Each structure stands twice: as C-alpha cells, then as structure tokens.
Amino acid sequence: MWVDQLPDHVVVVFDGWCGFCTRCVRLLERLDRHGRLELLAAQLDGVAEHTAVTLDDAAAAAWTLAPGGVRASGAGAIGLGLAVATGTRIPLLPWRLPGVPWLLERAYTWVADNRRRFRGDTPWCAQHPGRCGEDLPRSCSLPSTPT
Secondary structure, three states: OOOOOOOOOEEEEEOOOOHHHHHHHHHHHHHOOOOOEEEEEOOOOOHHHHHOOOHHHHHHOOEEEEHHHEEEEOHHHHHHHHHHHHOOOHHHHHHHOOOHHHHHHHHHHHHHHOHHHOOOOOOHHHHOOOOOOOOOOOOOOOOOOOO
C-alpha cells in the first residue's frame, strides 16, 4: 500500500464486537490529532451501504477507505490509517520493500485469526448498546447477551 499523497480524510471500518479491534482503534484515535480519521464499527446501521464493507468483510479484516476509490484491508488498512492519523508516509515505507508486504499481510492474518487471545478493551458495540444490533458475529467469543 503506497500513496503519493496522503488523503486529508479516510474512513476506517472495524469489527465493533472485537475487543482487540476496539483497542487498536483507540490507539488510532489518540494518534489522530487533526481529525483525519472517521472510525466506524461495521455493525452500525448504514455502514455497509455507505462503505460497501460487509459484516463478513469487517470480521475478517479492518478496512481503510480513502477518496478516489482507494480501499485497503488488513495490514494495508492499518498502514494507511497510521499514515493518515500521523500525517506522514513513514508507516507506509515497508510496502516499498520487496517481500515485506507479503510478510505484513501474513502477520496481520495470524493476528486477526488469533485476536481473541490478545488483550483488548470492552468492545465498541458493548460500550454503545443498541447501536450495533442484537446479533453477535460468528467470530465473536463474547457471551450471547452484551452487558
């Protein structure tokens, strides 16, 4: 994932029922001192229609959407989100090195597949009851009734 010019604004779509995802989104939120990121839980009404990121897409990976039709998922989404949040392309430099993008995607896939094992926050959807619907995604290991 490389862009010649960083966009002024991107949309980051994440799994709102994932505590690890919520923790990562909070880090992005802290780094975003200029309000360049719009952070959306995929479970919010209208997000799938507005972004074309389905619940299954968001359960599999984070997504970053930029103007001009730029869409990145997985490690690319995290790199682009970090770059826009910090206002520098430094987080995107690994994508310029041969073989590194493949390694980053493999690492991202492993983390995504094992995210329930990592320390997380209270999932965004559990913090905002009623905004994410009643059904928990298949990938969620939370009790069936959010508290």
